[in-house]
Amino acid sequence: MRRTALFAASATLVAGVLAWPADAAPSAPAAFTHPGVTVSKGQLDFTRSKVNAGAQPWKGAFDRMTASKYADLNRAPRPRAVVECGSYSNPDLGCTDEREDAIAAYTHALAWYITRDERHARKAIELMDAWSAVIRDHTNSNAPLQTGWAGSSWSRAAEIIKHSYTGNWANSGRFATILRTVYLPEIINGSNSNGNWELSMTEAAVGISVFLEDKASYDKAMATFRTRTAAYVYLESDGALPKTVPSQNLNSREKIVKYWQGQTTFVNGLSQETCRDFTHTGYGLSAISHVAETSRIQGQDLYGTDVGERLRHGLGFHARYQLGAGAEGWLCGGSLKLGLGPVSEVGHNALANRLGHAMTNTGTLTLRGRPAGSNNLFVAWETLTHGDNPA
Incomplete structure (x- = not known):
């Protein structure tokens, strides 16, 4: 070499x-x-x-x-209005709960698509609805990274459910609103921390922009992504x-x-x-x-x-x-x-x-x-x- x-x-x-x-x-x-x-x-x-x-x-x-625990149909969502994440998630006030509920929503969305068992679609919706009803902010030093991690999984789950499940997701608009008002503002302007931060944040911003069909945010996130990947x-x-x-x-x-x-x-x-x-x-x-x-x-x-x-x-x-x-x-x-x-x-x-x-x-x-x-x-x-x- x-x-x-x-x-x-x-x-x-x-x-x-x-x-x-x-x-x-x-x-x-x-x-x-x-x-x-x-x-x-x-x-x-x-x-x-x-x-x-x-x-x-x-x-x-x-x-x-x-x-896995993420596919449990008895999983109870654990939403918070304010998720507080310090360095290395200390304190962890809702950080693990949010990330794992988001992964669980994606897991159930995949399980729904593959099996067509509506219980999985409904569980994914339950998890997304629980968080969209209460989440208002992410705080402390790891807030941007936490928002990026959770936002990446939320957008993947929401895409599959919205565009494959023909049942009722009455609160899909509310979920879109919190992606736009709670998640996107925290991540769209990038980060000057270590590169994995900004790359995770732009991943979430790109995914959320696709779900929202927001071309301006998509372009901005992609521009940040190209610069950070090269660096x-x-x-x-x-x-x-x-x-x-x-x-x-x-x-x-x-x-x-x-x-x-x-x-x-x-x-x-x-x-x-x-x-x-x-x-x-x-x-x-x-x-x-x-x-x-x-x-x-x-x-x-x-x-x-x-x-x-x-x-x-x-x-x-x-x-x-x-x-x-x-x-x-x-x-x-x-x-x-x-x-x-x-x-x-x-x-x-x-x-x-x-x-x-x-x-x-x-x-x-x-x-x-x-x-x-x-x-x-x-x-x-x-x-x-x-x-x-x-x-």
Whole structure:
């Protein structure tokens, strides 16, 4: 693997590297496709046919999902008017409850689509209605991230129910209102924190914009996403220094190195948070794959752009070490904190299965993790929805 060493750059070089032009933001589609947040009707229909035929890995993935706590038809929603989340969810005043109720709503929406058992549709609606009746705000330091995590799952659940269930969802308008007034304002302007924050926030903003058919918010979220993705995963074509988010004013070598957790050598696929830990890096890579998948469903395929290249190299780089390769001395001081999580199915399916890229390490890690479960934050059941899914 060729290494590009970060060197003591002159002020002129740093200024030149930082003055990169942002890619043009994708435009919202003329008409939004529904259901169209992370998973499409074609993908859902494929999954349903495979599960009903007892085919693997989909049947095993479905069985894992329905055996989880999130698929419990006796689940009682636990809504709050104000969800208060401090750093690392301390305090946790409704944070776990909201995230898990949102994942449960998505789980029941998937179970409804696959089985056509209306009890699951009604449970998803019950969970969404309970929260839309009371939620008014997210507070404390983790409010933007919490809103992004929960908003991602809420929008996926709402898309499936609204656009496949023919029963009565009388309060769907109220749910749309809280997405527009409580969730979207908290996330649409992005974040200057670690990259996984802004990527998770833009994932939710994109999903909510699709559900609301809000073209302006969709365009704004996509523009933020393209800028942050370029600043989150390094490609050697970026030059000696990683790209940056202009508003963060990372305008010197020293600031960039500090922001990249002290890393001074850059290679294809390295993430801004690799040297922090693989868990947070996995959050960022997962959000990239989710937004790319939503964009593809909505008519603009980002997998063939730098987004896809960054995701491909990012997954492959981290999969290698997650599979057991030892860290070289130049990488994070020779010590890595693993724990990538169940985040590779969407990207592997799009880039390896559909586009034909060789992704040996990512493929091995994906197979080893099947059937993928949930990270209990915003990732759930992706072997079921995207594993070897050609739709």
